[in-house]
Amino acid sequence: MGSSAALRELQRELENKANDLSKLQKDIAKNHQVRKKYTIQLGENELVLKELGLLNEGANVYKLIGPVLVNQDLAEANANVRKRIDYISAELKRLDATLQDLEEKQNSKKEAILKVQQRIQSLQAAKAKA
Amino acid sequence: MEEPTAKGTLTSLSSMFPVEDAQKAVKRVQDTLAEKQQELERVKEFIADNATLINHVPFGKAAFFPGRLIHTNEFLVLLGEGYYADRTSKQTVEILKRRGKVLDSQVDSLKAMMKDLQAETSFFYTTASEAAEGLLEIREEYVEENSSAKKSESDSVKEDSPSLSEAGNLKAEDEDEEYARIMSRLDELEKEELAAEIENRSGENTQNNASESDNKDDDEQAKSVFDQFSDQISLHHNLRHPEGFESSNTQRTKKKVTFEELANNYNRQQDLGDQSCTGLAVQAVFQDEKSQGKSLANNAKADAAEKALRLPEVKEDAEAASSSRKEIPAQTSKPGFDSDKAFTGSIIEHPHNIQPNPQGQSGSSSKPFISQPSKPVSRFKMQRK
Numbered sequence: 361m362g363s364s365a366a367l368r369e370l371q372r373e374l375e376n377k378a379n380d381l382s383k384l385q386k387d388i389a390k391n392h393q394v395r396k397k398y399t400i401q402l403g404e405n406e407l408v409l410k411e412l413g414l415l416n417e418g419a420n421v422y423k424l425i426g427p428v429l430v431n432q433d434l435a436e437a438n439a440n441v442r443k444r445i446d447y448i449s450a451e452l453k454r455l456d457a458t459l460q461d462l463e464e465k466q467n468s469k470k471e472a473i474l475k476v477q478q479r480i481q482s483l484q485a486a487k488a489k490a
Numbered sequence: 491m492e493e494p495t496a497k498g499t500l501t502s503l504s505s506m507f508p509v510e511d512a513q514k515a516v517k518r519v520q521d522t523l524a525e526k527q528q529e530l531e532r533v534k535e536f537i538a539d540n541a542t543l544i545n546h547v548p549f550g551k552a553a554f555f556p557g558r559l560i561h562t563n564e565f566l567v568l569l570g571e572g573y574y575a576d577r578t579s580k581q582t583v584e585i586l587k588r589r590g591k592v593l594d595s596q597v598d599s600l601k602a603m604m605k606d607l608q609a610e611t612s613f614f615y616t617t618a619s620e621a622a623e624g625l626l627e628i629r630e631e632y633v634e635e636n637s638s639a640k641k642s643e644s645d646s647v648k649e650d651s652p653s654l655s656e657a658g659n660l661k662a663e664d665e666d667e668e669y670a671r672i673m674s675r676l677d678e679l680e681k682e683e684l685a686a687e688i689e690n691r692s693g694e695n696t697q698n699n700a701s702e703s704d705n706k707d708d709d710e711q712a713k714s715v716f717d718q719f720s721d722q723i724s725l726h727h728n729l730r731h732p733e734g735f736e737s738s739n740t741q742r743t744k745k746k747v748t749f750e751e752l753a754n755n756y757n758r759q760q761d762l763g764d765q766s767c768t769g770l771a772v773q774a775v776f777q778d779e780k781s782q783g784k785s786l787a788n789n790a791k792a793d794a795a796e797k798a799l800r801l802p803e804v805k806e807d808a809e810a811a812s813s814s815r816k817e818i819p820a821q822t823s824k825p826g827f828d829s830d831k832a833f834t835g836s837i838i839e840h841p842h843n844i845q846p847n848p849q850g851q852s853g854s855s856s857k858p859f860i861s862q863p864s865k866p867v868s869r870f871k872m873q874r875k
Contacts, residue, residue, distance in 0.1 A: 452583070
């Protein structure tokens with residue numbers, strides 16, 4: 361009976377770990393998506409910055425805020441875009457770090473799961489012999 | 491009234507510009523005018539078309555109302571990220587072109603990436619298929635063989651390859667490898683020779699000095715002899731480069747020969763080395779006295795930059811030296827005492843260096859290589875042909 365209880369315990373553990381792993385994987389996937397979005401935004405912002413640089417002084421620049429187009433100063437728009445680019449690059453760095461962290465966690469979880477599976481297998485084998 | 495008539499003539503305008511012609515011209519101008527008018531109309535139509543490009547403006551999702559564009563050269567361009575700018579049509583076109591370029595570059599980079607990945611997949615596919623077929627990779631450790639063993643070994647191959655016409659590709663490859671090995675070995679040996687030669691020269695110096703001390707009377711002559719000899723050495727040194735490969739071959743052939751033969755060989759070689767050296771030295775000695783022609787030939791040889799050309803010449807030289815050898819002793823006795831001594835000194839040196847050779851070929855073999863080429867080359871050549 362003791363061995364079967366231990367087996368059950370292990371199986372529960374395995375289940376928990378599997379759940380954790382799937383959660384981690386979901387997180388990673390989400391992170392990837394966010395990262396992709398940010399990279400696209402970064403590219404777009406860089407394009408905007410380039411175009412704003414090519415505009416001559418006194419050109420009318422508008423910013424779409426919600427449903428309204430708001431007239432903006434060229435210099436202001438430039439500064440805003442620059443800020444946005446900085447923000448996005450910082451965010452990308454942060455996301456990279458978290459992604460790495462998550463992947464490490466995932467790997468460790470996978471290893472733990474493998475160990476638990478092995479233990480279960482060995483227990484089952486012992487049981488079969490007995 | 492005659493005078494004014496004398497001053498000018500009266501011609502009717504109609505005679506100069508006929509009425510019909512003038513009328514034709516008027517008509518032509520009118521025609522072109524009409525043409526231009528038509529063109530103008532067409533352009534105006536274009537403009538109107540452009541202005542009324544949108545003649546139904548959407549009003550909500552379901553309705554339209556009639557309308558037309560008035561400011562057709564005013565664009566509000568979306569730059570991205572919610573930023574818009576007022577632009578003219580030309581500027582807009584430029585913006586769009588730039589955007590297209592950026593997108594094109596992105597497409598290119600993506601294509602390159604795809605190509606890389608495809609290459610990778612194909613590589614893995616081939617490796618997988620090869621693994622499935624059970625291909626084996628063979629790797630052999632490269633062991634640096636003992637130089638003598640290598641030479642004797644390679645000797646057989648080398649000996650066979652010229653005689654056996656059916657020597658396969660394998661052998662050719664073998665030879666190539668061997669050639670590389672030999673060349674590397676030769677480079678080593680050459681370095682050793684250079685080092686040893688410097689020593690030898692210093693040795694010669696001392697010897698010559700000794701002879702000079704013996705015969706203080708004719709210092710100058712001795713020096714001249716020494717100079718000639720050093721010249722000769724340099725000549726030998728030059729010779730070694732082209733002959734390197736062949737000389738190594740001859741060494742190998744030597745290895746094959748039994749020991750007594752070896753001894754004989756070396757004796758002979760010594761002789762020959764002596765011959766060549768004596769010949770040259772004697773010539774050097776004689777230069778001042780007798781054989782001007784020979785010395786000239788010698789000089790020509792030394793000057794000749796073509797080493798390949800020099801090879802046969804030296805052989806001839808050696809032969810000539812051997813032929814003239816019998817005369818030499820008699821002749822050498824004639825010239826000055828000091829020159830004789832210096833010359834003998836040079837002879838002594840060669841045997842000294844040759845003798846250690848059979849024991850250790852890889853050992854610092856400096857002079858043997860210098861003295862050998864004159865003979866071994868010829869031998870090798872004979873074998874080859």
